[in-house]
Amino acid sequence: MQLQSKLPDVGTTIFAVMSKMALDHHAINLSQGFPDFPISDKLIQLVNKYMEAGKNQYAPMPGVPELRSAISKVIEDKYGYLPNPETEITVTAGATEAIYATLAALVNEGDEVILFDPAYDCYDPSIRLNGGIPIHLTLKQPDFSIDWNKVEESITHRTRVIMVNTPHNPSGAVLNHEDLKTLEELAIKHDLIVISDEVYEHIIFGHSHESALKYEGLSKRCVAIYSFGKTFHATGWKSGYIIAPDYLTKEIRKVHQFLVFSVNTPVQYALAEFLNDRENYIHISDMYEQKRNVFQEALKDSRFEVIPCHGTYFQLLSYKGISDLDDMSMAEKLTKGHKVASIPISVFYQNKQDDKLLRFCFAKNEDTLLKAADILCKI
Incomplete structure (x- = not known):
């Protein structure tokens, strides 16, 4: 049987x-x-507790009411925006499902979606699978900032969505107040939907997180996406949520119900109760900042250049002063020869731009970070 692949250029992540x-x-x-x-x-x-209490059957499609109510209170406390739990909050099977459901619901054949490279690898395939056209713009070096003039020049009559990610994976950069105000102005001026991937909202250093929900003009046309897995170190639970105005939520839920219908029931009840105590999440940034500092300090005598990290739990290292190898080859060499695995940054670019950068995850025990840094310092 002859099969025509919908993603012929995509392999294993x-x-x-x-x-x-x-x-x-x-x-x-x-x-x-x-x-x-x-x-x-x-x-x-x-x-x-909730498994023992019998909360083991299907949850309501949008999420259990207790969890949506708890999320609403957290968002109001953090960003001054009170989403309606019934019509503006949807619990999803992680952020990846949230991103896919949103694009499937809101992008039509031929719609253009602006995204920024280096970009998380699920964005482009999800756009294309739903008939959209990804418009890749490259973040400015060395700080991975957005060139907003280039953004406006790239907007056409077919542009429907702008996707932003802050704190940014893989660079660790964050958007500031001026960025969000400019995004708000462009979205209103050109009648665009904004997808704001904010899964690392609780992992930000020296800044307060600038959520799109803090801006009235954006909150009316924005889909904000969050991850309990990132926040509570439980990535295998695949639990997240979407906040969007009711007219967007209505369309997203139409897709969500046919992707997963609902999300793990006892986990939802557990998260609802856990969120009621602010102490369970307000110190997460402090914990990760300590890990970042330990890793960076341990690398100070290495030949790698440490790139500033303002959020996420990823640290970029430049090896320009060490080797001329392409980043994939360098990542393989470090893994096989030196026993430290990383991610080459070129894979996050449509054009495979190679700036001799590798991404290292510091969401690890300090002993693990120190052991890895010791190896890297000997290279």
Whole structure:
């Protein structure tokens, strides 16, 4: 049978490739973005509590009411925006499902979607699978900032969506107040939908997170996406949520119901109770900032250049002063020869731009970070 692939240029994601390589070669895995330390015992106990209480059948399609109510209160507390739990909040099977459901619901055949490279690898395929046309703009070096003049020049009558990601994976850059005001002005002027990937909202250093929901003009035309997996170190739970005005939520839920219908029920009840205590999430940035500082300090005598990291749990290192190898070859060499796995940044660019940068995940125990840094300092 002749099969025509919808994604002929897409292979196995780099995260799976590098994690397998790390496993095969017994390397320290700082490639894929998952913590190697346990999640809260209290949260585990709450999941068990609700399993024992019989909360094991399908949840309501938009999410259990208790969780949506808790999310609403958290968002109001953090950003001064009070989303309606019934009509503006949808619990999803992680941020990736949230992104896909949003694009499937809102992008029509031939619509253009502006995104910024280096971009998380699910954006482009999700756009194309739903008939959209990805318009890749490159973030400015060395700070990975957005050239807003270039953005406006790229907007056409077919542009429907702008996708932003702050704090930004893979660079660790963050958008500031001026960025969000400019985005708001452009979205209103050109009648655009904004998809704001904010999954690392609780992992930001020296700044307060500038959510799109803080801006009235954006909140009326924005889909903001969040991740409990990133926030509570439970990436395997695949739990996240979408906040969007009711007219967008209505369309997104039409798709969401046929992708997963609903999300793990006892986990939702557990998260709802866990969110009611601010102490369970307000110190997350402090914890990760400490890990970032430990990793950076341990690398100060290395030949790698440490790129500033303002958010996420990823640290970019430049190896320009060490090798002329392309970044994929360098990542393989480090994994196989030196037993430290990372992610090459060229994979996040449509044009495979190679700036000799590797991404290392510091969501690890400090012993793991120090061991990896010791190896890197000997290169």
